[in-house]
Amino acid sequence: MLAGTGGWRVKGPSLEAWLICELHRWLQAQPGLRPPQGDQGLKQLQAQAVRVLAESPASLVEPLVSIFQLQDEDRGPLLVHVHHLRQEGKFKEALMLAMKLKLQPELDVEEMSTPLLLQDKLNLVECYVAGFPNLQKRLLTLMDSWCQPGFDINAIASTAPSRQHPKVACLKLGKLSPRELSRRVLCLQERFGLDAAELCPHAVAQQRLSALRYLCYKHFVEGSMTRENWVDHVQELVGQNRWLQEQLLQLLVTHSDIGTTAQCARDLLLPVELLPPAVAAKLGRLQLEERPAEVPFKDQRDHYYQLPIARGDICFLASWEDLAQHEAQLLRPDQVMGMDLEWRPSFGTGGRPRASLLQVAVEGRVFLLDLLGFSQLPPGGPAVQALCRLLSRLLSDPTITKLGYGMAGDLHSLGASFPGLVHVEKELQGGLDLMPVHKRMQMAKAPGVPRPGGPRGLSLLVQQVLGKPLDKSQQLSNWDRRPLREGQLIYAAADAYCLLEVHRVLCREPGRFHLTADLTESMRPGQSDRSASEVSGPPRQVPVATGLPPTPEVPARAFRVVCDNMLQGLARCLRCLGADVRVLGLGEDHREAAELARQEGRIILTSGLPYHKLQAQVRAGRCLSVDCSLKAQQQAMAVLKHFNVRVTLSDIFSRCQACNCDQYLKVSKDMMQHLLWLDGHQEGPSSTGAETTQSEDARESGLAPEETLGSCAYEPSCRWLEASDLRPSPPATLSNGTRLQLAGVPAGVLRRPGLHHFFCCPGCGKVFWEGSHLGRVARHFREILKEPLTQPAEPPRTEP
DSSP states (O other), X not given: OOOOSSSOOOOSOHHHHHHHHHHHHHHHHSTTOOOOOHHHHHHHHHHHHHHHHHTSOXXXXXXXXXXXXXXXXXXXXXXXXXXXHHHTTOHHHHHHHHHHTTOGGGXXXXXXXXXXXXXXXXXXXXXXXXXXXXXXXXXXXXXXHTTSTTOOHHHHHTOOOOSSSOOOOSOOOGGGSHHHHHHHHHHHHHHHTOOHHHHOHHXXXXXXXXXXXXXXXXXXXXXXXXXXXXXXXXXXXXXXXXHHHHHHHHHHHHHSOHHHHHHHHHHHXXXXXXXXXXXXXXXXXXXXXXXXXXXXXXXXXXXXXXXOSOGGGEEEEOSHHHHHXXXXXXXXXTOEEEEEEEEOOOTTSSSOOOEEEEEEEETXXXXXXXXXXHHTSOXXXXXXXXXXXXXXXXXXXXXXXXXESSHHHHHHHHHHHOGGGTTHHHHOOSEEEHHHHHHHHHHTTOSOOOOTTSOOHHHHHHHHHHSSOOOOTTTTSOTTOSSOOHHHHHHXXXXXXXXXXXXXXXXXXXXXXXXXXXXXXXXXXXXXXXXXXXXXXXXXXXXXXXXXXXXXOEEGGGOEEEEOTTOHHHHHHHHHTTOEEEEOOXXXXXXXXXXXXXXXXXXXXXXXXXXXXXXXTSOTTSEEEOOTTSOHHHHHHHHHHHTTEEBOGGGTTSSOTTTXXXXXXXXXXXXXXXXXXXXXXXXXXXXXXXXXGSOHHHHHHOXXXXXXXXXXXXXXXXXXXXXXXXXXXXXXXXXXXXXXXXXXXXXXXXXXXXOOEEEEOXXXXXXXXXXXXXHHHHHHTTTTBSSOTTSOOOOOOOOO
16 A cells, blocks of 8 residues: 655545545654655554544544554554543543544453543443443443442542553542432343343442331321332342341431331331341231231221222223223223233332233223233243233224223333234224313312312322322332232222223213313323424424424423423523422432323423433323423423423512422511521621622522512412411421521622512512512513513412
């Protein structure tokens, strides 16, 4: 390719000639270097070409390697140069050059990846090990070692520079906490298709600890999970892992008293040697009793919807013979049936939800199809074929009306569990999804507006139509256990049968619920809420396609979303405008968003790689990929336009940006001064009383305008804080246990003329006061506001 003495001879495309000429000029410009001569000159040129490679664009790497025959050159000089780049702190350049020359197998993956991991450049490291399974395993093992209990990432970051670990600048350790790191490790493991239990035991344990915290909250704080269901899940999570047993005991001591902790230790068979002395003593007394202490049973049947059929009319179908026996009744034409699906909740511990139970309710009877049992049989066997054939005929029969609530998600899960049903969502005929019907009711301000902590989703619909909500205490139970508990059977049957009764009332009295006589009008699954998920191509935030029917307008307070943990700023902006926004915690898996969306009828807002997985778990139009290059306010504007959300002045600050609560308590200035004095903040933070002295968070907390919107003023409909709302002794704490965040109230605010009262959030205790922020927000979002800024705003309908 190259020959001659004292000159250049080129054979090949013009690109190669250009590269040689450019390199020749570069060599001539270097002090002390001369153009290479003869065959020995090629060796010198190859050594110089290695340096050029480090600064070359990726598109020129292949031609350079080919022209200068670097693939045939001794790898030693190449490796030396890569190590030299690392010693100079050019970790990214060293890694990119190693990738260009495919040197990964000859370099230590720990040395190459550690500095970049400390700089939060996991995406580069992932590209570095792509196509090298052994390196992927070593990378996972390294990152998993950082997840082990007691490990301090700062110890690595502060290690004295050495040949093996040069000094790393621009550290970004925020995403290397055990909880966040374990999530990232398991995401990598899933993409690599490797065994998590073998390679990532510490990450799995951290993930299970997060699930334990969630379960303890659901059982002890929220009270929405029964003891037996809680024990089921906890036993499966903890197993014989000693560290998880210790962490569980700490959670139990934090959330309960000695007696309850002892009962839990007995039910979970925790080792006695791990128990605190007082708990061990109480456990010993419990074991001496003839019968374990029982929690008094409270009959709450009067509070919830009751299944109107006898227990004997609930049929559990677990075999081919069972299906054949009831096939005629299931496929009877011109009938109406309610359908629902249950699966074992994962609590963010990984794995795609697998359909466990299908409920089919017809008049006077409910059939429970054991999908878990069928899925464990040979896929091509007669039982599975009979099941798929039966369900395909049932779902594609237009004469049978199939009722559901969030049907598209259920059908997708059904297809993911049985390959023979993968196209069933497209083949559905005669389906009526009551979720969009319910949405239309809420948009029309039907009776029974949801309150924080109250029923949601289907349970709320049942309450609004039939008078009582569903009992959801079994919703998070282990649906993979066999046999199912009696309570689970009743719950599953009620979930499907209530659809029949709701449908009957809506058809009989549509006007009462602001509906038309034909419920099927524009209400079939997937027909509304079009979003970017329907558009092919890379996930990005896109406008609604032209030529489609307009998306129905949604009031801001009826707009319910769940935001990925990467979109905290967007979540605050949407809450600021009145939207009901749930946000995943930093340690929660992205898949939790799909469970929340299905359970509470929310739209998922996410970005990046999680979009591909999440949009496949919910029905079309219920997952949107947000453009992360936009600022939070621009993202909010795009989302609200995309879903045609109606925002009014009265919606702004109708919801707490910190905790999503939609209620406030009004506090007089005198009461606030008294509370500050009791709490030891009578002088408050150093302040002149001007708004500019507030912290950034406090500036965002200002609720109402002073002179910005004409006669408009922030005056939500809420009751005054009274002495009975407070606990008697300081610090200032509401009767529900929420401590008021008085430290964020500058003393200067109390001296401001014209300020007569404050507002406090009963959910998180944050304190707000009148300021100019409402005017700034209104001006920024004037493009989507549905009323002119010069008009007085209607007070928010915030109930005490």
